[in-house]
Amino acid sequence: xxxYLFRRLLQIIPTLLGITFITFLIIQLAPGNPATxxxxxxxxxxxxxxxxxxxxxxxxxxxxxxxxxxxxxxLLWVKRVFTFDFGTSYKDHRNVWDKIAERLPVxxxxxxxxxxxxxxxxxxxxxxxxxxxxxxxxRLITLFFFFLYSLPSFWVAVLLIMLFGGxxxxxxxxxxxxxxxxxxxxxxxxxxxxxxxHLILPVVCLTYGGLAYLSRLTRAxxxxxxxxxxxxxxxxxxLSERVVIFKHAFRNAxxxxxxxxxxxxxxxxxxxxxxxxxxxxxGMGQLGFEAVLSRDYxxxxxxxxxxxxxxxxxxxxxxILYAALDPRIKLG
Numbered sequence: 001x002x003x004y005l006f007r008r009l010l011q012i013i014p015t016l017l018g019i020t021f022i023t024f025l026i027i028q029l030a031p032g033n034p035a036t037x038x039x040x041x042x043x044x045x046x047x048x049x050x051x052x053x054x055x056x057x058x059x060x061x062x063x064x065x066x067x068x069x070x071x072x073x074x075l076l077w078v079k080r081v082f083t084f085d086f087g088t089s090y091k092d093h094r095n096v097w098d099k100i101a102e103r104l105p106v107x108x109x110x111x112x113x114x115x116x117x118x119x120x121x122x123x124x125x126x127x128x129x130x131x132x133x134x135x136x137x138x139r140l141i142t143l144f145f146f147f148l149y150s151l152p153s154f155w156v157a158v159l160l161i162m163l164f165g166g167x168x169x170x171x172x173x174x175x176x177x178x179x180x181x182x183x184x185x186x187x188x189x190x191x192x193x194x195x196x197x198h199l200i201l202p203v204v205c206l207t208y209g210g211l212a213y214l215s216r217l218t219r220a221x222x223x224x225x226x227x228x229x230x231x232x233x234x235x236x237x238x239l240s241e242r243v244v245i246f247k248h249a250f251r252n253a254x255x256x257x258x259x260x261x262x263x264x265x266x267x268x269x270x271x272x273x274x275x276x277x278x279x280x281x282x283g284m285g286q287l288g289f290e291a292v293l294s295r296d297y298x299x300x301x302x303x304x305x306x307x308x309x310x311x312x313x314x315x316x317x318x319x320i321l322y323a324a325l326d327p328r329i330k331l332g
Contacts (some may be wrong), residue, residue: 008319011206012312018079019308024074024282027297077301086302091294096302099287104269106178107276107283111268114206122211123257126218131245133223141215147294149212157205157278164201173199176280181248202279214257221253227250265310269303 068076080087086096127147129138162168165175174180174197183194225231226249234244271284284303291299 005316008316012309012316015312016305016308020078020081020305021074021130023304024301025070026075027300028070028073030295069277081305087298088304089291089296089299091291091296096298099299100284100302103282103287105285106281107285108268109178109195109282110202110206110272110275110281113199113203115211115264115268117203117207118210118214121207122214123218125211126215127222127245127250129215129219130222130226131241138219145215146287147214148208151208153209153272154274154278155203155315156208157201157275160201160204161278175201178281202275203280205275214260217257218253221256225249225253253320258318263311263314265314266307269307269310 009139077087084097088095089099098203122145125141129141132138160173161175164170164172176200178195180194180198181193183191186194226245228249231244231249234248235241239248269284272283273289276280276283276286287299288303290296291303
């Protein structure tokens with residue numbers, strides 16, 4: 001196990017460098033840069049006289065190191081990253097870590113609640129459908145979840161705002177931000193209630209789409225496992241159906257589901273651009289979207305690098321859980 005983990009950790013380093021280099025190259029090849037954006041601001045009269053455009057471009061390139069060759073820029077960036085320094089934002093000259101630290105707790109709250117609800121609802125429904133294949137409940141669950149899966153999240157968000165956010169019908173939930181004005185002065189439990197009240201509609205929009213995929217994946221895995229010889233043997237030994245399903249079948253059906261862990265960690269970090277924008281939630285998705293629009297290279301690279309690192313860590317955790325769930329798998 002230790003030798004395997006050591007080899008995998010060594011593999012992460014070149015993989016991460018390759019991902020960051022490709023991302024860095026794509027960003028550099030994309031049209032526009034911070035210098036041209038400042039020139040546009042100058043043309044609008046926001047940075048002084050309009051006749052200093054060339055001077056602004058040169059000063060901005062020197063300030064951000066954009067006057068150096070791309071390989072040199074990348075090496076300088078890698079050198080800073082090894083000291084856990086992602087630099088300062090081109091947009092507001094704030095430390096990138098500080099900006100991420102502000103937005104990450106909000107995104108984690110949204111995604112942790114959403115992922116918990118998806119697993120809490122989808123896995124039991126998938127197991128229930130697998131134990132009653134082609135029955136009326138199985139067909140109804142499948143039809144309902146796929147109906148939800150077909151609904152675009154932005155359309156559902158707008159519809160919920162119209163129905164429950166004071167649009168044309170009921171004014172039950174807030175549709176802006178994650179807290180009421182002055183919520184930080186409330187007692188703890190009232191603050192928690194206020195935060196939960198604000199998160200209901202965004203969490204619904206983030207949750208319903210994953211129910212169909214996870215429930216069908218659980219159902220398919222359970223149906224495959226239930227037909228195995230050892231399950232029939234367990235039933236022949238007189239074990240109760242509950243023990244057969246949850247002790248013998250369900251544990252082995254979890255193996256493909258564990259693979260999803262590789263994508264849960266980066267999704268929790270990256271956030272949802274659409275939902276955070278519609279509900280004006282200051283999360284990681286909104287931060288990344290704003291960074292792309294403003295060509296804020298340090299923020300873009302920080303988000304990409306951390307997401308890639310979390311994906312690689314998720315793959316490693318998945319392999320370890322495989323071995324824990326199935327003793328036949330050896331990490332050799």
